Amino acid sequence: MFLLYFILSGLVCFLVLKWMKRRMHCMDVTRLNGKTVLITGGNSGIGKETAVALALRGARVIIACRDEEKARKAVREIKSRSHNLNVIYMEVDLANMKSIRDFSKSFLQQEKRLDILINNAGMPSVLDWTDDNFSMCFGVNHLGHFLLTDLLLPRLKESSPSRVITLTCSNYKYQKLDFQDLNYNLFPFFTYCRSKLANIYFTQELARMMEGKGVTAYSVHPGYVHSNWTCHYSVLFRILMQVVMFMFFVSSEAGAQTVVYCAVSDEVLPHNGGYFTDCRPATLRAFARDPGVAKKLWEASERLVKLA
Numbered sequence: 001m002f003l004l005y006f007i008l009s010g011l012v013c014f015l016v017l018k019w020m021k022r023r024m025h026c027m028d029v030t031r032l033n034g035k036t037v038l039i040t041g042g043n044s045g046i047g048k049e050t051a052v053a054l055a056l057r058g059a060r061v062i063i064a065c066r067d068e069e070k071a072r073k074a075v076r077e078i079k080s081r082s083h084n085l086n087v088i089y090m091e092v093d094l095a096n097m098k099s100i101r102d103f104s105k106s107f108l109q110q111e112k113r114l115d116i117l118i119n120n121a122g123m124p125s126v127l128d129w130t131d132d133n134f135s136m137c138f139g140v141n142h143l144g145h146f147l148l149t150d151l152l153l154p155r156l157k158e159s160s161p162s163r164v165i166t167l168t169c170s171n172y173k174y175q176k177l178d179f180q181d182l183n184y185n186l187f188p189f190f191t192y193c194r195s196k197l198a199n200i201y202f203t204q205e206l207a208r209m210m211e212g213k214g215v216t217a218y219s220v221h222p223g224y225v226h227s228n229w230t231c232h233y234s235v236l237f238r239i240l241m242q243v244v245m246f247m248f249f250v251s252s253e254a255g256a257q258t259v260v261y262c263a264v265s266d267e268v269l270p271h272n273g274g275y276f277t278d279c280r281p282a283t284l285r286a287f288a289r290d291p292g293v294a295k296k297l298w299e300a301s302e303r304l305v306k307l308a
């Protein structure tokens with residue numbers, strides 16, 4: 001009896017997961033020939049699968065990564081899976097503001113177009129500091145991408161209509177920003193939630209500032225994804241999470257679908273600044289839709305990365 005119950009439960013779980021995966025597939029087949037896409041953290045997980053999907057659509061794909069060996073391996077894989085040889089990597093460490101400035105300078109010198117910027121790289125819930133003494137989550141997930149996007153805006157405007165897609169997480173709702181302590185670094189999970197809330201405000205303010213300039217912005221929750229994010233944790237946690245992720249999380253390929261949808265579909269255009277999940281717009285909690293906070297975060301971020 002117990003065995004039958006076990007098998008039936010397993011079957012139900014399997015079917016639900018299958019259904020979820022199918023539901024999350026981006027059906028838009030727009031080609032991207034002649035377009036240039038830049039994906040941070042494109043060597044792993046959701047970023048790599050996004051790179052494959054956009055290379056398959058004919059784009060020139062540049063993955064911006066911090067580890068040369070991993071990046072080269074990923075470029076080989078993306079090329080072979082997409083049959084698109086127009087894939088390269090460029091080095092950037094989003095935990096280091098000088099690296100971001102150097103990267104942006106090289107990018108602007110080398111690349112004549114930037115049609116789609118995907119701010120994908122991310123650190124999960126960890127307590128650490130960047131080279132510039134920002135809390136690791138806030139520094140990499142928000143400030144690093146904030147500086148990168150700002151420095152690349154001239155090329156995005158020249159290539160308009162262009163898009164900026166930033167990966168966030170539905171866990172944003174568990175925290176609010178504390179402007180007295182933006183570098184909050186106390187409870188790992190909360191540092192992550194705050195950085196992902198910052199991604200949402202960043203997207204809203206970017207969309208507002210770029211209105212009429214041909215650059216649109218979207219934030220994406222990719223779902224809970226079986227990627228490589230556990231590599232930052234202990235072996236025991238990794239083993240436990242492998243089981244949980246196998247049972248309940250979706251694949252990186254499925255996680256990439258909403259990112260791809262926001263990158264290629266014209267259905268997203270009326271939702272400039274919006275938040276997407278499962279290949280459709282989703283509603284944010286009221287506190288995460290406050291334009292005053294979004295503007296305040298933008299101004300504070302400018303000061304922190306020394307743009308103002």
Ligand SMILES: NC(=O)c1ccc[n+]([C@@H]2O[C@H](COP(=O)([O-])OP(=O)(O)OC[C@H]3O[C@@H](n4cnc5c(N)ncnc54)[C@H](OP(=O)(O)O)[C@@H]3O)[C@@H](O)[C@H]2O)c1
Pocket residue numbers: 040041042043044045046047064065066067070092093094095096119120121122123124140167168169170221222223224225226227228229230
């Ligand atoms: N997985 C989920 O369930 C989930 C849920 C919601 C949102 N997200 C978001 O989705 C995005 C992608 O995550 P993922 O799940 O695909 O994780 P992942 O497999 O761990 O990929 C993260 C990528 O970010 C890169 N990265 C981290 N720190 C960096 C730095 N300082 N400079 C440059 N690159 C850096 C990593 O490079 P290395 O390989 O060199 O470490 C890796 O390529 C993240 O923004 C994450 O917050 C994920």
